[in-house]
Amino acid sequence: MARRFALPRLVVATHNRGKAGEIRTMLSPFGVDIVSAGEFGLPAPEETGKTFEDNATLKALAATRASGLPALADDSGLSVRALGGQPGLYTADWEGPTRDAMVGMRRIQDELAKRGVPDSDAARAATFHCVLALAWPDDHVELVHGTLDGRIVWPPRGSGGHGYDPCFQPVGETRTTAEMSEAEKNAISHRGRAFRLLVEACFK
Numbered sequence: 351m352a353r354r355f356a357l358p359r360l361v362v363a364t365h366n367r368g369k370a371g372e373i374r375t376m377l378s379p380f381g382v383d384i385v386s387a388g389e390f391g392l393p394a395p396e397e398t399g400k401t402f403e404d405n406a407t408l409k410a411l412a413a414t415r416a417s418g419l420p421a422l423a424d425d426s427g428l429s430v431r432a433l434g435g436q437p438g439l440y441t442a443d444w445e446g447p448t449r450d451a452m453v454g455m456r457r458i459q460d461e462l463a464k465r466g467v468p469d470s471d472a473a474r475a476a477t478f479h480c481v482l483a484l485a486w487p488d489d490h491v492e493l494v495h496g497t498l499d500g501r502i503v504w505p506p507r508g509s510g511g512h513g514y515d516p517c518f519q520p521v522g523e524t525r526t527t528a529e530m531s532e533a534e535k536n537a538i539s540h541r542g543r544a545f546r547l548l549v550e551a552c553f554k
Contacts, residue, residue, distance in 0.1 A: 355420065370388070424483070433465075476502050511532075
């Protein structure tokens with residue numbers, strides 16, 4: 351059985367303001383005081399894991415050990431089937447040293463073009479992944495994994511969301527996730543799905 355979370359404060363182990371904002375919104379009904387690792391001045395650990403689960407766990411444990419508070423970390427990525435699952439664990443790295451999502455989206459498009467991948471749903475199939483790790487100071491960790499299937503579109507569309515949202519169109523949608531409201535996106539997104547699993551396991 352999963353461990354229940356019943357503490358007043360939680361460190362979100364991210365320096366990404368977009369992610370921190372989404373997490374703060376999703377946990378707002380539970381009255382938990384949320385502080386991000388960036389606001390706390392915590393360094394970002396090197397992500398050396400082989401899986402999303404590995405990286406989420408090491409980030410959550412690093413934050414809880416440094417702060418003495420429970421910590422929540424996510425490791426997310428975009429896997430494109432025609433690129434053999436890339437960028438996957440290295441989704442952020444594809445954005446270059448300035449972490450510019452447009453650089454990453456352009457690289458995906460260029461790689462698809464090099465391979466002659468046609469503009470069809472099946473050929474451009476992709477999946478967003480999100481693993482959440484909730485860690486306590488005694489090193490106990492709970493893990494959940496959410497996914498969202500869709501396709502890569504070009505050119506990017508929409509100004510909402512963050513990261514690769516403008517080039518990702520979920521299955522059954524005509525819009526990209528960047529063309530959705532925050533509430534619409536959270537209702538179907540990989541992170542939203544992971545959060546619902548986490549809430550059911552640890553917050554209810």
